[in-house]
Amino acid sequence: MQKEFISLLYIYDSKIRDDLSKFSKQNGFILNTCDDFFNASDQVESTAPDLILIDSDANTLKGFEKGVNELIKTASIFKPAVFLVLSEFPEPENRLALLGMGIDEFLIKPFFIRELKEKYNIYHQLKHLQQKILARDRKIEKTFEYLDKFKNEVKKTKAELFEERTMLNNVLKQINHMTGERNRLKKEKSELKKNLADNMEGFGEILSRLIKARIEKNRGHGERVAHIVHFIGKQLKLDEKKLEDLKKAAMLHEVGLLFIPQVILNKAKDQLTDYEKDLFVQYPVKGADLLSTCTEFGNCAQIIRYLNENADGTGSPKRLKRRYIPLLSRILSGADVFDTLKNEKDVTSIENFLEKLEGFSGTRLDPNIVVWLETYAVLHMGSDSYRVKGVGVHQLEPGMSLGTALFTNTGTKLFSVNTLLTKDAIDKIKKYNREYPVNETVYIRA
Known part of the structure; x- marks a missing residue:
């Protein structure tokens, strides 16, 4: 310009x-x-x-x-x-x-002035071009400086990345080693756990055999109690872990009797002194203390500990009442009483058995448990002479005879076994069922 x-x-x-x-x-x-x-x-x-x-x-x-x-x-x-x-x-x-x-x-x-101007313009244009070239050269020089700097940064980054890759490879090797070690330890742990479970099962089997050999007067008592508690636990929808603990407790609930001398065990009930009677009252606690030394039997020990608690609060060791007694202990108590009562000499029929069992309701046993015990009895002890069938509350009719006693879910006894139902009795059952539901199935003599 x-x-x-x-x-x-x-x-x-x-x-x-x-x-x-x-x-x-x-x-x-x-x-x-x-x-x-x-x-x-x-x-x-x-x-x-x-x-x-x-x-x-x-x-x-x-x-x-x-x-x-x-x-x-x-x-x-x-x-x-x-x-x-x-x-x-x-x-x-x-x-x-x-x-x-x-x-x-x-x-x-x-x-000429024009010659001077022309030469000056040529010089001026040349200078302008030189300045542009100089500016471009400086820009190129800065670009090369930047490229050199970038190249150095790339070289440095490359070295750092190589170092990090080396570190990462080392870490991965360590992780692989640790994973292998973890899997090995996990396998060992699994094997140890299995061995421990087998040992605990073996330990329980040893105690169970000791009880059978030295304590049980009626062979198979532990197995029968285990069958009963499993039936009731299923009806109450207990989870598998609680059912397993109940079964162990049933098989080992008499382990505390191993602490009582054989001479006392052989005595008849009416020959026992007060001290010896107290030994029989306290044996569940002794057994629980023994089992609680092994963590695998901790839950089982707690169930057995309250075996002799009574529903009316007169039991041992803490004189607990009904709902304050652990549920699993109430179930075990009921099953133990059930099998013991069934083998008494004066129980000659299922009707007689059910009447005697009702006598424990509200005193020794929780009425709610008695309901399931009677249900178990009519389903597993019934014979051709004592057949029952299950009906709903709204299917009851006058003239029907109860095959088991009838309780509300709060434990209130409505009618005894063998009660002949009348219209008033059925209305009473329906009235209670609206406020305090009874069992869904009522067992009637067939």
Whole structure:
């Protein structure tokens, strides 16, 4: 882009004076003059010209290289064009010397203003291109610096990644080793757990055989009690773990009797002293204390501990009442009483058995458990002479005879076994069933 005015500093020898009117504003110049070559640097600094014309003989300038350099150095920030005005074109050797001094162009007198402007514009365009090239070179240089820096960063990152990969491989090896070790320990643990379970089962079997050999008067008592508690537990929808604990407790509930001397065990009930009777009352606690030393039998021990608690609160060891007695202990107590009662000599029929069993309801046993014991009895002890069938409450009819006693779910006894149902009795059952439901199935003599 051409400038509107060219700021010109005309330096001339005071002995040589040309007409300077051609450098007027009309011709596009802002003229400043200087007739002392050696002091021109001050004027260059103050006026900051676009173009410096030095009007002198080439031979005269030979010794003034330092002066020309000083001019250029002074204007180094915005270097002006330096043209030398001569009367004749210098010899080649002089031209090279002058160019080396910093002269940009030669003007031979006489010259046209248009020639001067054209040469200046060429110089100006050349400088513009040089500046662009310089800016581009600097940009390229910065780009290469950035690339070198980026290359170093990539190299550093690569080294770090390699180090991290090595560490990761080591960690993975350790994890694989730990996984293998964990699997080995897990397998060992599983085997130990299985061995422990087998040992506990063997320990329970040993105790069970000891009880059978030394304690049980009626062979198979433990197995029968286990069958009864399993039946009741299923009816009450207990989970498998509680059913398993109940079964263990049933098989081992007499383990505390091993602490009683054999001579006392062989005595009849009416021959026992008060002290010996107390031993029989406390044997569940003794058995529970023994079993609780082994964590595998901890739950089983707690069930046995309250075996002799009575529903009316007169039992041992804590004189607990009904719902304060653990449910599993109430079930075990009922099953133990059931099997013992069934083998008494004066029990001659199922009717007689059920009547005796009802006598324990609310005193020794929880009435709710008695309901299930009677259900078990009619389902597993019934014979052709005592057949029953199950019906719903709304299927009851006058003239039917109850096959088991009838209780509400709160333990209230409504009717005894063998009760002949009347319309009033059925209405009473239905009334209670609305407020305190009875069992869904009522067993009737068939």
